[in-house]
Amino acid sequence: MADTIEESNISYEELMDLENDFEDVEVEIIRKQYEMSKALYAKRAELVSQIKAFWPLVFEAAPMDIDEYIQPSDSALLLSSLKSLSVTRFELDEDPVKGDPRSIAIRFEFDDNDHFEDKVLEKKFWWRAGKDGFRGYVSEPVEIRWKPGKDLTDGLLSLAKAVYDEQKGKPRPAGKDKKQEKEPLTDKQKALKEKIDQTGMGGVSFFAWFGYIGEYITAEESREALAEEAEERRKRKAGEAVPKKDDEDEDMEDAEDSDDEDDDDDLDIFPAGDAVAMAIADDLWPGAIKYFVQAQEQDILSEIDEELDDEDDDEEEEEDQEEAPKRKKQKA
Template sequence: MAVTAEEVLATYDSLAEIEAEFDDVETEIIRHQYTLSKDLYVKRAQIVAKIEHFWPLVFEQAPMDIDEFIQPSDSQIILGALKSIDVKRFEIDTPVEGGDPRSVSIRFEFEENDHFENKVLEKKFWWRHGKDGFVGYVSEPVDIKWKAGKDLTNGLLSLAKAAWEEEKATPKKEGKEKKELTPKQKELKEKLEAEATGAESFFCFFGYIGERVSAEENIEALKKEAEDRKKRQAGEEVEDDDEEMKEDENEEDWEDEEDLDIFPQGDTVAMAIADDLWPNALKYFTQAQESDDLSDDEDDESEDDEEEEDGDKPNKKHKACAHGCKH
């Protein structure tokens, strides 16, 4: 017996509702896990503060989603000056309308170093829903007070911050009128195009913005999603609202905004830190210790071999790693 178009549509609506229910479960798990483990993370922080180079060693074993963006010049700061990392789910701690348990703030604390004045760098990522169907992290640039001649982002981060402030101060275009780039945005775009082949510093991460979704748009989108769910649950048809037309209208603006992001993978890195590196810090610290032990064993074996070949040859000096240990 052939399935009618109406039955197929009803099946798709049922799947959409199941997917929404899975998302509800996921967010509640995050909420409860965070609440239950919050005090444990405070205890962990008190203990690891007594362990020299704990967080630099954790970062040394960072997962690929983080490690692939760390350049050798970044490592000098991260391994030499990183004091601590802290992750908070700030929209659980301070609930707001439209808030989501997945929103995170990532706080880096640094020792005095040769590159920048900041002792603390904190970046927030809001989990938001857009009217065009977007769901994910959005953020705002956080500038760094670089010391003279030490800017690893080559001016990109400060320019991204200036362009963002200029964008916020510029009245938004209404309807289908295409947005024009501000002077700072044009300057940023030209600089990004000129440096397209250059290495990207991890510290450009603090310039990530993502899609432009305001708190107000997020609330509107969530209300619309809630209304659509009620209709599906009641067996009513949910209109598509000409989604393809919306995507076409926003496509050019989004491409321009994406071209202005100095670290497009910032949402991926934020998720890797919040969901992997931070909760699994002890695992990565242990791996770093084991890696150092293995390196020591290999050095010892190499020295033994050299001594057998030439008993008069002096012992090889141990190499100092970036965080001050020797192996």
């Protein structure tokens, strides 16, 4: 049996520091790549703007980790009205040196349609860190001005926005405070939870993705958490002692219980929203031409199949007509 880490001179902290060093390199690669590819994406946008069905066909050929969330009604709207899509690293646009390259904005532009008034829907995802160890995307619900009776989310998005506005600005419990008795749900939270339970995640519209929140982590908390982490890493590399947090052991022991409780009270209407955002930003957006070509090939194959089916039908009709006189002759 292989030696465990407890039997070596290596600590978990050393391993995690090395892992974070790798992540730092990957972040810098994203920063450089974004700057180097801007002109190419601008040129692509100019070219594909002359192909009316480009982005609808891209979504028609979207990979499974996006396509599985697109309902037939969503697909009909995207195919008929989606005008363009763009992904930007908005923090880099604001500050190329200090901005986090992982933060992304995904912008959809639409033609006039029967479902909503908006011509542009843009959703931002901030990469943030929590003092409880969370690392990942957080976002804010985006309102969609649905036309009467045309809300594909059936009210879920509006409820999510109302709950977010109600909770925004409230302090987020961390560490031992998490173990205190949880506050009862507000009336809006109860309504949202009931709506989620009634809907079931399998039937949620893709447009509910605009309601994804993730964690309630402010920019200030994220800056503080990252600064604390950077200082601890610096001390460990310098061979200085890093004091253990009082609630660290207790938090690790109760991690599973805490996760279960969080899952039970999850009020996010699109829990996979961050995964879909990453799939769009890291796969669909850079590979748009590839997916467009795939969609074109699929359409060609479908046309060939239809032609073959028509030929088979014609051959069957001809065979039936040839057999008819023979059957009559035999009957006589």
